[in-house]
Amino acid sequence: MPGKPKRKADSALYKVERLEARVSEQEKTFFARAAAIQGRTLSEFVVSSLHEAATRAIQNHEVIQLAERDRQAFINALLNPPEPNANLKAAAKRYFKRASR
DSSP, X not given: OTTOOOOHHHHHHSOOOXXXXXXXXXXXXXXXXXHHHTTOOHHHHHHHHHHHHHXXXXXXXXXXXXXXXXXXXHHHHHHSOOOOOHHHHHHHHHHHHHHTO
């Protein structure tokens, strides 16, 4: 309703935020054609495409961050290996005993 203040919960139900972008006439025509092919309005198409692109960007970033942490942990383990614990020492003794037979 006009004049009625928006509650925080309302923003989850109603689209109250705006995005604006300047595009060329050719780009707008191109995007509108794609939207029509999918049976969507241009706004629906843009928001959906933007959502998909944002999801991919975030997922790619998280994968790269995880890969970097894994790489660092691997390099650190190679350069600074931990001391073997009692279980590992016992397993090595058993291995060498069997291998020397």
